[in-house]
Amino acid sequence: MKSSLNKVIPLKRAIEQYVKNSSHISIGGFTINRNPMAAVYEIIRQKISDLHLYAHSNGTGLDELIGAGCVSKLEIAYAGNGKAAPTCIRFAQAVQNNEILVEDYSNYMMSLRFMAGAMGLPFLPTLSGFGSDILTKWGLSKSMRKSDPKIVDEKLIVMDNPFGNWTGASKVLLVPAINPDVTIIHVQKADATGTCSIQGLAFADIEQVKASKHVIITCEKLVKKEELRQNPDLNQIPFIHVSAVCHVPLGAYPTAVFGHYDYDSQYLRRFAIAAKNQDKFKKYQDKYIYGAKDHEAFLDIIGQERIDTITADPRTGYSVNMKRD
Amino acid sequence: MKTVQPYTPREIMTIMAAREIKNGDIVFSGTGISMLAAMAAKNINAPDSVIFFETGAIDSLLEELPFAVADPRIMYWAAANSRLTDAFATMQNPITGEKVIAILGAAQIDRYGNLNTTCIGDYHSPEIRFSGSGGGCDVASFVPRCIAFMQHEKRKFVKKLDYLTSPGQLGGNNSRQKAGLRPGGVSVVVTNLGVMRFDKDTGRMYLDQFYPGITPEKILENTEFNMDVSRATLTDPPTKTELTILREECDPQRLILD
Incomplete structure (x- = not known):
């Protein structure tokens, strides 16, 4: 019998299939790096609510999800969005206004909780x-x-x-231990079966993935299986853990992907300014999230010029001498 | 009478913290002024110190100043890019952990060097919510020496924390060890007014140094709890060499110094 392990589906369908109201989810990345933003924006567009969210240190993704009212419970160590917002603004407002329940841990505790989940330990x-x-x-x-x-x-x-x-x-x-219903991460390279290669820091993405019942991978590059199998030492996630693979170039924008693009400090600042004011925030969401049917349309609003500015230098993996607001 | 100093408060704070770092130390760094202090130490007095980040990057080249501990700038030319579980293991590891010195910031500190980075007001319904522990609680639990960077204000140097995020000496008098913690926690506090340390026996904060132009009385005015100032001496001001290296090599664009 011929193997038919092809997990590639459109992101919209992956979110519909795996992320439900009241799901327990975790998202990968760290503050302003490799957040699965295309998936986050799709969750928001699909108006999924009452999520129980787990993260260690998260920033942009967490704050967008909270700002859009998708989250009711949160277990985290840190909510900060780099220089633009040392404390995530919608997060702080939601906690101060008793709109969400938050339970605090440390980064190591959260990482170990995912690791225990991945190991099948209590x-x-x-x-x-x-x-x-x-x-x-x-x-x-x-x-x-x-x-x-x-x-x-x-x-x-x-x-x-x-x-x-x-x-x-x-x-x-x-x-x-934590065993989320769904974990979503964004990686540099994946193949159709779900094997992933992460470049730069892996944060706790590997533990988060392995702890989870379902896993959605979004990737910069969808590559042939042979390319990943030639260098198995560079692969951190074998396909057996993965439920769906979605090819989404710039899928972590406006957060950074090492070797591909930097964080967009201008966008993060715009988000932070809007987040402080309900009317401005609604306008921001209407324009950038609800005003785009998918991530590609969102990137069209951002424009190629901005993308060129944040594109990584192949030597360093980030945009050298980029003006950072 | 106010005398104008040939350096800014940020500059003297950075230099004071850099002086705490010894050659061979492994420096756990956050962003902003703490990273600048780590870079200053490396360039001035501790060339073989190693900067590392809780995200898992160790001995990054830092051609450009990172703005976050997940900034891609820390991933370039590192000795290794690993992950969170590895980074915290480095601090808990009995061999490497002993060499780690951490630089932390906080919204509040008490007389025992316990830190609050979580909230002001009741935890369940806070007046102000901050980012939370991140790796702060972990590093304050694990490593023998921590530098706390603070603005010296009464509302920050408090009798009682609104939330104890990162343990220092807890209630003093050996209570840290009784709780199950290794020796460690905040060992020195560097502010815009002076440098504080902790009494070996009582675990209480005392004034070690006050900066030129500052008096111990002024420091007490800006501290809510009582503090022993009897051991305090005037700080040796930053030298020309220290300032030149800090300004010209560490932050020439004054991204953090301004």
Whole structure:
């Protein structure tokens, strides 16, 4: 029998198929880098709501999703959008106005939670966070946890080191696994079966992918299987973890993709300014998100000149001497 | 009487932090002034110090100043581009962890060097929400030395934090160790007015140095809690060499210094 492992589908269909109201999702990247923005904008266009979002440090994607009212619960370590918004603006407003529930962790805790999920473990131990309010203050209440089988009953647990004082640690702090319904990441290269090659920092994308029931990959380049198989050392995600592959060039714009393009600091600043004011923000969304039928149409609004400015120098992987606002 | 100093508050803060970094240190850096301090140390007094980022890049070349710890500028010419779990393992690792010095910022600090980067007001309904821990809680838990960069104001040097994000000496007197933490946390605080350290026994913050043109009294006026100033001495001001290297080699475009 001939193998027919072709997972390539249009992004619109991938979101329709895998991201539902109330889904538990995680998105890859870090603050202003490799956020799966085309997928984020598609989720917003499809008006998906009540999402439970997991991330370690996220910025642009998280703030757009919150700004569009897609998120009701959030488990994170950090919400910042680089220089344009050291604290994500829509995130801060939503928390201050009690519009979303947020539960705080550290970056390592969130990374370990995804890793535990990827390993099929209930938890992993760390030595981070003893004595902090991250340990004692819960964003999701005990009763909510009890009533929702998708949320673990306890936030974090401290226990005595079961190996005595081995390695000098008297106690360990246990972080519970996360197994999202869907993880979406954007990568430089993927093939039709879903094998991925990430260039530059992988952040926690690999753990997020492997922890997840369904995985949507958006990619800059959709390449032949042979190209990735010639250098398997450069591949971080084998196809067995992946549900759908969507070819979306510039799919992380306005965030950066190492080796391809820089973040668009002008766009991020425009977003930050709009985010501070409800009327301006609605105009911003109408123009850039709802006013474009897909990512290609969105990029048409941005224009080729701006794309040329942020295009990466092949030597450095970023746009050299780009004016950064 | 006010005397004009031949350097800006940002410049003296950067130099003071750079002086804390020793040759061979592994410097955990954020963005902005903390990254500039790490670069200044490398160029002035610690050529073999290594800058690394929680995102997983280690010993990046930094031809251009990055604006975020996920800036593609940190990925170029690094010794390795790995991922978050590796970066935090480097801090927890018993061999490399001992050499790590971190530079952190915060919205609030208390007398025991505990930091708040999460919120002002009640956690469940905050008046002001900040970005959150990021890797701050992790690094403050793991590594022996941390520099905190702060603006010296009463509302930032508080008796009680609204939220304890990153542990310092917790309640002092060995409470850090009792809670399960390794020795470490914030060991020095660099502000626009002076340099503070922590008493070995009590874990309490004391004034170590005040800058030229600043008095210990002025520092106390800008601190909500009581602080021992009896050990304080006047800072050796930034030297011509330090300032020249900082201005001409580290941030010639004054992206961060201004």
